[in-house]
Amino acid sequence: MKKKQVSIKSIATALNISVTTVSFVLNGKAEEKHISKEMTQKVLDYVKKTNYRPNQIAQSLRTGKSKILVFMVEDISNNFFSKLARIIEDMAYEKGYKVIFCSNENDDNKSEELIRLFNFRMVDGFIIVPSPGMQGVIEQLIEENIPVVLLDRYFSDLNSNIVIVNNDEAAYNATEHLIKNQYRKIGFITTDTSQTQMLDRLNGYKRAISDNGLVSSILSIPYNESSTQISRDLIYSFVADNPELDSLFFSTNYLALRGLESLKSDCDALKKNFGVVTFDDNEFFSICNPTITAVAQPLYEIGEELMKIMLNLLKKIDDKPQKIILNTELKIRESSKPKQLF
Amino acid sequence: MKKKQVSIKSIATALNISVTTVSFVLNGKAEEKHISKEMTQKVLDYVKKTNYRPNQIAQSLRTGKSKILVFMVEDISNNFFSKLARIIEDMAYEKGYKVIFCSNENDDNKSEELIRLFNFRMVDGFIIVPSPGMQGVIEQLIEENIPVVLLDRYFSDLNSNIVIVNNDEAAYNATEHLIKNQYRKIGFITTDTSQTQMLDRLNGYKRAISDNGLVSSILSIPYNESSTQISRDLIYSFVADNPELDSLFFSTNYLALRGLESLKSDCDALKKNFGVVTFDDNEFFSICNPTITAVAQPLYEIGEELMKIMLNLLKKIDDKPQKIILNTELKIRESSKPKQLF
DNA sequence: TTGTTTTACTAAATCGTTTTAGTACATTTG
DNA sequence: CAAATGTACTAAAACGATTTAGTAAAACAA
Numbered sequence: 001m002k003k004k005q006v007s008i009k010s011i012a013t014a015l016n017i018s019v020t021t022v023s024f025v026l027n028g029k030a031e032e033k034h035i036s037k038e039m040t041q042k043v044l045d046y047v048k049k050t051n052y053r054p055n056q057i058a059q060s061l062r063t064g065k066s067k068i069l070v071f072m073v074e075d076i077s078n079n080f081f082s083k084l085a086r087i088i089e090d091m092a093y094e095k096g097y098k099v100i101f102c103s104n105e106n107d108d109n110k111s112e113e114l115i116r117l118f119n120f121r122m123v124d125g126f127i128i129v130p131s132p133g134m135q136g137v138i139e140q141l142i143e144e145n146i147p148v149v150l151l152d153r154y155f156s157d158l159n160s161n162i163v164i165v166n167n168d169e170a171a172y173n174a175t176e177h178l179i180k181n182q183y184r185k186i187g188f189i190t191t192d193t194s195q196t197q198m199l200d201r202l203n204g205y206k207r208a209i210s211d212n213g214l215v216s217s218i219l220s221i222p223y224n225e226s227s228t229q230i231s232r233d234l235i236y237s238f239v240a241d242n243p244e245l246d247s248l249f250f251s252t253n254y255l256a257l258r259g260l261e262s263l264k265s266d267c268d269a270l271k272k273n274f275g276v277v278t279f280d281d282n283e284f285f286s287i288c289n290p291t292i293t294a295v296a297q298p299l300y301e302i303g304e305e306l307m308k309i310m311l312n313l314l315k316k317i318d319d320k321p322q323k324i325i326l327n328t329e330l331k332i333r334e335s336s337k338p339k340q341l342f
Numbered sequence: 343m344k345k346k347q348v349s350i351k352s353i354a355t356a357l358n359i360s361v362t363t364v365s366f367v368l369n370g371k372a373e374e375k376h377i378s379k380e381m382t383q384k385v386l387d388y389v390k391k392t393n394y395r396p397n398q399i400a401q402s403l404r405t406g407k408s409k410i411l412v413f414m415v416e417d418i419s420n421n422f423f424s425k426l427a428r429i430i431e432d433m434a435y436e437k438g439y440k441v442i443f444c445s446n447e448n449d450d451n452k453s454e455e456l457i458r459l460f461n462f463r464m465v466d467g468f469i470i471v472p473s474p475g476m477q478g479v480i481e482q483l484i485e486e487n488i489p490v491v492l493l494d495r496y497f498s499d500l501n502s503n504i505v506i507v508n509n510d511e512a513a514y515n516a517t518e519h520l521i522k523n524q525y526r527k528i529g530f531i532t533t534d535t536s537q538t539q540m541l542d543r544l545n546g547y548k549r550a551i552s553d554n555g556l557v558s559s560i561l562s563i564p565y566n567e568s569s570t571q572i573s574r575d576l577i578y579s580f581v582a583d584n585p586e587l588d589s590l591f592f593s594t595n596y597l598a599l600r601g602l603e604s605l606k607s608d609c610d611a612l613k614k615n616f617g618v619v620t621f622d623d624n625e626f627f628s629i630c631n632p633t634i635t636a637v638a639q640p641l642y643e644i645g646e647e648l649m650k651i652m653l654n655l656l657k658k659i660d661d662k663p664q665k666i667i668l669n670t671e672l673k674i675r676e677s678s679k680p681k682q683l684f
Numbered sequence: 685t686t687g688t689t690t691t692a693c694t695a696a697a698t699c700g701t702t703t704t705a706g707t708a709c710a711t712t713t714g
Numbered sequence: 715c716a717a718a719t720g721t722a723c724t725a726a727a728a729c730g731a732t733t734t735a736g737t738a739a740a741a742c743a744a
Contacts, residue, residue, distance in 0.1 A: 005463075007730055018694045023732060034691050056464040057402045058730035061699050066399065068442075076431060076443075082424035086445060089418065093444070098459065100410075100442050101418075102435070103428060117440065121347075122398040260629040284624070287602040289631035349700055360724045365702060376721050400700035403729050 006052045015046055026054065066122050068098050069310065072114060073129045075103045080253055080280050080297070081129070087303035088127065095311060097124070106193065106223065108133035120146060125310050129153065132194055147313030149306050153197045154323075161313070163305045163324045167197050170295045170328040171204025174277045175249060177293070177330060179212050182339035183247040183275045188216065189235060189259055190251040191223045201251045201279060217242060227254055235262040246339065247275025253282060260288070276335040290334035298326050348394045357388055368396065408464050410440050411652065414456060415471045417445045422595055422622050422639070423471070429645035430469065437653060439466070448535065448565065450475035462488060467652050471495065474536055489655030491648050495539045496665075503655070505647045505666045509539050512637045512670040513546025516619045517591060519635075519672060521554050524681035525589040525617045530558065531577060531601055532593040533565045543593045543621060559584060569596055577604040588681065589617025595624060602630070618677040632676035640668050 008026070012019040017039070024033045025043040046052075060066040071088055073081040085101055092099045100123070104111040111131045118126075125147035130138060135155045141148045142160060150162040178186050188205045190198055202218070209216040219238040221231045235258060239245055248263075250256035256278035263274070278285075281296035305324045312319065350368070354361040359381070366375045367385040388394075402408040413430055415423040427443055434441045442465070446453040453473045460468075467489035472480060477497045483490045484502060492504040520528050530547045532540055544560070551558040561580040563573045577600060581587055590605075592598035598620035605616070620627075623638035647666045654661065 005730095008732095009730070019731085020694055020696095020733080021692085024693095027732080034693075036692065039692080053458065053461050053463070055403075055730050056461050057399060057408065058699090059732080060399045061397075061403050061701090061730080062732045064699080075428065077425045077428035079421070079424075082421075082427075083419045085424075085443070086417065086419035089443070089445060093456075093459075098442050098444075100440050101427070101431070102440075103431060114435075116395065117435075119395050119398050121395070122402075257625055257629070264629045264631075264633075282626070283599055284626035284630070287599070287606045288626070288629065289606075291606075347700095350702095351700070361701080362703080362724055362726095363722090366723095369702080376723075378722065381722080397700050400729090401702080403699090403731090404701045404703085406729075 005055075006050045007055065011043065011046055011050070011052060015042060017043075060122070066124055067096055068100060068123050069125045069127060070114075070118055070123050071099050071101050071127045072104055072111065073101070074106050074131075076101050077103075078254065079282055080299075083299050084303055087300055088307065091303060091307040095307075104129070104131050106131045106195070112137050115141070120144060125149075125314055127151065127306055127310060130155070147310055149309045149313070151302065151306060153195045156196070159321050161309050161321045161323075163302055163309070163326065164197065165297050165302075165326050165328050167200035168204040168207075170330070171201040171249070171251070171279070172208045173204075174279075174293075174295050174330055175205045175208035176212070177332065178247050178249065178275050178277055178336055179208065179214070181275070181336055183336075184214060185217060185242075185244045185246050186214070186275070187238060187242065187245045187248045188218045188251065189238075189248060189255050190218065190220050191226055191255065192220045193223045198251055205249060205251075217245065221255065221258075226258070231255070231258045232262045235259045239263070246273065247277070247336070250276070250278035253278065253280035256280070256282075256292070256294075260292070273339050275339065281331055285331070285333065288335075290337075293333045293336035294331050296329045296331050298328065301326050347397075348392045349397065353385065353388055353392070353394060357384060359385075402464070408466055409438055410442060410465050411467045411469060412456075412460055412465050413441050413443050413469045414446055414453065415443070416448050416473075418443050419445075420596065421624055422641075425641050426645055429642055430649065433645060433649040437649075446471070446473050448473045448537070454479050457483070462486060467491075467656055469493065469648055469652060472497070489652055491651045491655070493644065493648060495537045498538065501663050503651050503663045503665075505644055505651070505668065506539065507639050507644075507668050507670050509542035510546040510549075512672070513543040513591070513593070513621070514550045515546075516621075516635075516637050516672055517547045517550035518554070519674065520589050520591065520617050520619055520678055521550065521556065523617070523678055525678075526556060527559060527584075527586045527588050528556070528617070529580060529584065529587045529590045530560045530593065531580075531590060531597050532560065532562050533568055533597065534562045535565045540593055547591060547593075559587065563597065563600075568600070573597070573600045574604045577601045581605070588615065589619070589678070592618070592620035595620065595622035598622070598624075598634075598636075602634070615681050617681065623673055627673070627675065630677075632679075635675045635678035636673050638671045638673050640670065643668050 008019045008022045011022050021035060021039065022043055024030055024035055025040050030040040069092055071085060076082055076085060089099050102114050104114060108131045111134050115137055126141060127149050129152045130150055135158055138148060138160065139158065148160060150160055152164060154162050154164060175186060186209065188202065190202055206216055219234065221234055225231050248259060250259050277293045279295045281294040285292035285294050309322055350361045350364045353364050363377060363381065364385055366372055366377055367382050372382040411434055413427060418424055418427060431441050444456050446456060450473045453476050457479055468483060469491050471494045472492055477500055480490060480502065481500065490502060492502055494506060496504050496506060517528060528551065530544065532544055548558055561576065563576055567573050590601060592601050619635045621637045623636040627634035627636050651664055
């Protein structure tokens, strides 16, 4: 009933040759190792007949390579990350790598635990959206010469490979866009984390505001509440308590979602000339009513750059650590249309 | 510069004892194997000091278990699957399993290729959203006693573990809901695949329509076009060519997205008493305008059932293959409100 | 003829664990 | 006091591949 697993050894025994010969043939070293054409063919035929597949675990043990990458993000169910995951998945598979995804929830302990789980040894490389206190663990990985590429956020005093977008500039431009369209009191919704990408966005917003002689108005939502009713309520109160607000800039996708829910519950907010811009695009933004203006990150390019760097690291081509900064695109839609023409 | 990896052997040598002893201690078998308290402590101390981590690859080779599961879906970037992925990820990690996600794009060749890539041996179990022609490969897995659980769709003549929802009934109820709310000409948007869940939904729709003496109106979109402009156009023409239509039922989330985009471009469609119901809920549905009525699948329960079955399979507890059918919930929102009252 | 090369293979070590089947000594039991 | 049992350990095989360092025979060169 139970089929015996076919191994190199079983092949060797069946053909009455040595495992070495089989291994050479399978690894395409027949010629180089002077295995005769007939022998080679015999092995190949038998392999095909028995549908032999090498045991990758054994290969990994011997070669030290697992052909597995880890893609660690904040939350794999977040649209931004899942879209990116798909892109990375495809690129990795094309190169013969499998990808294990995991969500660290921006929690340092979880991040470290996950990395320990992978044990530095069953994984060939890490693509990581780092949580704030991960610098030590990441340094450790780099020190041990394990390929690591970061994305989305960074550590300013860590010289690592990283792919990010022009957060500051993008936020500046998006804010200016609102200002150009006559919005004057622009609320900025962010979280209380020290994530660099969030700080950069905040900075961009602040610069644009002050460059235009306006006054900023910022709501910082506790990070751990950012996906709950509490954050909806906070946004609601923020808008209610600041009746002079004529627009909101959400600094990331999940905040936008909470915000839109909140503005929606205050039925009229969105209809009355109220401007909205958000970071991170979403397919649904073009079917919302009004459609939502968003800063779109170049997902495909991000994935491409990440994999380019990762593959180089895996090939042990070690350039200096690279810092890639990609450009975002402001997708202008109805939610930010000129105020007086609304 | 390069730190030597600490192994059981290096520990044994350092402490001048045998690897067996170290292994016993590490596996908590000290007592059972009569290792003295002092020895045990000595090993534990050294292990802590050197920060030793076992090489999981070697463990896997020896034990035949990798603690890796594969979660194969149609497209990991699809909201339904990524939300589910997150749930499964969490449950699996809790039990010490890692999860490799992959997208088969509903393509049989890709599915098979992926399964071969995992090689039947570097993975402990598969959770699969099967593509139509995968039955053979799946039978093969089952035959080789590899844990497999299917979800979302099934093969009617394959006796496998499976978790699905009451598609037929759910579609019936959703259709009836529209009918109760005075919609009379309900279009059904589906794809041309033979995916069972889609057929079941179609069936439910048809039954409700005929039970109520109405006439059905179905648009089937070529599967491979289902995420392109073409499908938007098809839906657009469908609505335009059938002016008597007063509502649409989208049979899955990506079709709903295309449909809503399409209806949006036909600016007024959604405002004029036009009913919409869709399969698969989405966070954005409650901020759309009108908010969208949807059949919500119980993601958490699905994940829970999948993992429950998988863990049993992994424990070699072999019950009969189970077929779990979970109930959906119709989330009634504005897009299906009573027609005349609109 | 002797020595060197080339061809066609193979034995055995290795990767880092787990586990079976010991051993040597001490203690208990009948 | 001999046999049985218990304690505290260890040697070595095994998992399934890769790879180094061979060997034996044939071919070629001097």
